[in-house]
């Protein structure tokens with residue numbers, strides 16, 4: 001993986017911006033994320049910081065590697081911006097600069113070479129670039145060591161720790177959380193388990209599944225689409241919420257059958273918790289065809305719970321716009337292209353949709369093959385012993 005470190009302080013970054021700039025924060029979800037400096041979470045932190053300081057800013061993330069063609073797919077989404085702040089390696093920065101020549105592109109990272117990820121030490125630099133004047137090292141240098149030697153920063157923007165904390169009350173107990181933080185994230189960090197299907201921090205707000213409801217001042221709110229604020233009083237566990245969650249799960253089971261709950265850890269946990277083995281609602285199961293025409297993925301619509309993650313991932317993460325919903329009400333279904341077979345669309349095979357699908361409705365073919373190999377009965381490696389041979393050995 002490519003190893004990059006931050007080269008600007010937060011104040012230096014702000015010095016490059018004007019108050020009337022339309023800013024887009026840009027990152028990719030690969031190496032830079034593993035270095036702890038990129039990906040959606042860091043984009044979110046920087047967006048919060050800049051918004052707090054009065055800047056107009058939004059985020060844009062691409063899934064794997066900031067190659068030129070992937071950057072180009074985001075041209076429309078970024079067209080309104082006057083400044084792009086790039087949280088990516090030097091390659092990503094060069095690609096963004098090449099595509100958006102009419103905009104100010106701010107570089108925040110410095111690429112120091114390539115390396116790998118170790119469980120105990122995190123990312124390490126094994127093959128430094130010549131300008132660093134560091135010798136190649138099999139064991140690798142930790143980011144802290146590299147930053148000290150090169151005068152760079154090993155962690156995210158310094159001002160992160162100064163984000164406001166506010167007081168909230170959850171189920172009658174006092175807690176602190178970041179002001180403006182996504183409520184579902186905050187509750188999970190505080191140790192509360194809230195059911196959710198469509199929310200993923202790296203996809204932004206979707207609000208489709210309605211499983212993540214909590215109560216604020218006696219009213220239901222989807223926690224994934226609510227921001228933390230001072231004095232918020234939240235109920236996450238009571239009879240009304242249990243009844244709502246049960247109802248939502250029953251709708252899913254009525255439409256997709258109990259099998260779908262086995263395909264998702266989240267659904268499995270909550271259906272077991274509520275002891276849901278059947279549903280009060282009887283719906284006719286739709287006859288839907290599996291589409292295995294793609295070279296890399298299989299779509300099984302009978303497992304699709306319409307959480308919309310694949311649609312958002314294909315649009316926002318990959319920039320391909322291949323997946324969408326068609327129909328209304330109970331006829332709503334996920335389609336590819338203009339309701340074509342997957343192989344006939346301009347799918348880039350980035351597999352962002354499969355990565356985000358919570359129920360295996362879109363599955364990488366490789367995974368299916370691996371599962372099939374796993375499930376194959378084991379062949380005996382030697383002919384089984386016959387009773388007579390056991391006896392003769394026992395007697396010997």
Ligand code: FES
Nearest residue numbers: 196209210212224
């Ligand atoms: S997780 Fe909040 S609506 Fe789906």
